[in-house]
Amino acid sequence: MKYKQINNSLFIKNRENLKHLLTPQSVAIFHSNDEFPRSGDQNFLFKQNPDLFYLTGIDQEQSILLLFPDCPNPLYKEVLFLRQTNDYIKVWEGHKYTKEQAQQTSGITNIYWLEDFDNILHSIIHYADHIFLNTNENDRYAHTVPYRDIRLITELKNKYPLHKYERVAPLMRQLRAIKSDVEVSLTQKACDITKDAFNRVLRFMKPGVMEYEIEAEIIHEFIKQAATGHGYNPIIASGNNANILHYTDNNQQCNDGDLILLDFGAEYANYNADMTRTIPVNGKFTPRQRDVYNSVLHVLNESKKLMVAGAIWNTYHEQVGEIMTEQLIKLKLISPTDVKNQNPSYPAYKKYFMHGTSHHLGIDVHDFAGRYTPFAEGNILTCEPGIYIPEEGFAVRLENDILITKDGNYDLMDNIPIIAEEIEEIMNA
Template structure:
């Protein structure tokens, strides 16, 4: 790992919260992520399962966490299983956790090698009534390949068909959305690295620079500051590319007179930042570009004020839509008469602002959370309105990351340049 060590108290606290919500006489099993083949003899860079990391702080493949708070054998109430290293692995793959290192990272005392898992599990599982299995229930994505937890479930159902199987995801969805002080600190670090990369790019950008050169500058700054890398595939969309919401080709030349839409963020210690900015290639907005930019900025600031405890996502989005509609009328993109006659189920603003305004942020960029539960203290959400005008080859999106506290909210990206004048000042 590139990032600095994390105090294991946060992971110990997370495990206590999790087991406190289990049914009596329950055992829960969490797996590290699979390693995915990239080619004949290579795997993709390993990315840890966010739930497993949340509970252990262990950033290594082929690892298992077993939690059985009512276990009659106190040795197995909380157990971590690790892949046992050897000289061959050390030579070809490098260092792996020792048992003592894993104790320090996780706060778990009882640690065994992975080849002990089946024997230990069988010795205690028949004293449990419920078996909690972790499955990916993020409703933004569905796996089409049976992953490690699903394969384990199929195996356990065959061996232990009369146990009652439960979903850990129902518990994790409530826990992960409320961030601890340590998680907030790690997210702030990701935001700080993202800020530095953006300022670096502002000083680098000029007509003739390619989108991939900008991507290289970002990645350089991320890695230089101990980030794992990009939180997601960065969007460097110049000119008409900016009207493609998930444009990631990043292979065009940035032309004089165009605006570049940036959507990128650093990943630090598995926690993510998610920022969008739109800047003029030549360092000066045209009047039209500035007008659209300022309209989006006003919407973002109005929406940010609504990101507080108790806000309901659907009502929030409807209100942002009404604010955006007014801005689009002011820009001459919508006609007030047409808006007055619109079908409320098909609001006209969606022609120019077709995506949601906010999503939860954390160990996943689109973090695991309920879209129906009101916002709570400890949530971190994005705020990212945009206006996309295909006929003008112009796309503007502005995005910051907002933490909800008991006293309102805190913009974790408040120190990242966002005013049009400030951006021009840095670029010139």
């Protein structure tokens, strides 16, 4: 990994928090993600399972965490299993954790090689009543591939059919939504790297450049600052491309007079930033572009005020919809009559602002959290209103990352240029 080692107190505390939520006499098992083939002899870059990383800090394939707080053998209350290196792996793949390095990274004392997992598990599992297993329960995920966690369920139920099997994902959803100070600092680092990449783009942008050239400027800054890379596929959408919500072709020329929507964020130490800005290709907003831009910025600023502990998801989004409705009427995109006659299940504003305003952010860009759980202190959420006008050939979306605290909320991207005049000043300096 490129990032600096994280103090293992984070992972020790995370494990302790989980142990307090486990049913007595329970074993919990977490696997690293699978390695996925990219071609005949290559894999895609490995991305660690977020729950395993959250609990151990281990950023390596073929790793397993076993937690059994009530285990009668103290050696196996907390065990980490790793892939053992050899001369072949050293030559072809390079560094793998030693036991000592894994202890230092995770704070786990008992480290074994992967080949010992089955024997150790079998020696203790009959002293447990419950087996907590992990699966991907992010409600944005649709299960189609039998990944490692799914395969383990089948395997263990065949071997140990009379145990009580439990889902650990609801416990992780409860824990991961509340960010510790260390997690906030790592997210802030990702945001700061994203800021520098955006400032680089502002100085680089001019008519005639290609969208992929902008993408190259961004990744240059990310890697230069030890980010892993993009937290998600970047959207570099000029002109009418911005009206495609998940546009990632990034292969068109940026034309004089157009706006370009930039949605990107750095990943640092597995924590992510998620930012959107919309800027004029030639460094100057037209009057109409500026009006729409300022309306979106107004919705962003007003929405941020609603992001407080205790706020309810649906109520929050309804309130944002009311703010957006006012701005769309002001821009003459919808009329009061449209609002009066609107379908309550699909309000008039949805024609120009069709997606949600916020999602949780963390180890996953769309982080694991309860969609129906009120906002809480320690949540980090995006705030990303937009107005999409295909008939006028442009769209504006703005997005910052917001931390909710006991004293209100704190904008982790408050130092990234967003005022129209400030953007024009930087671009024309």
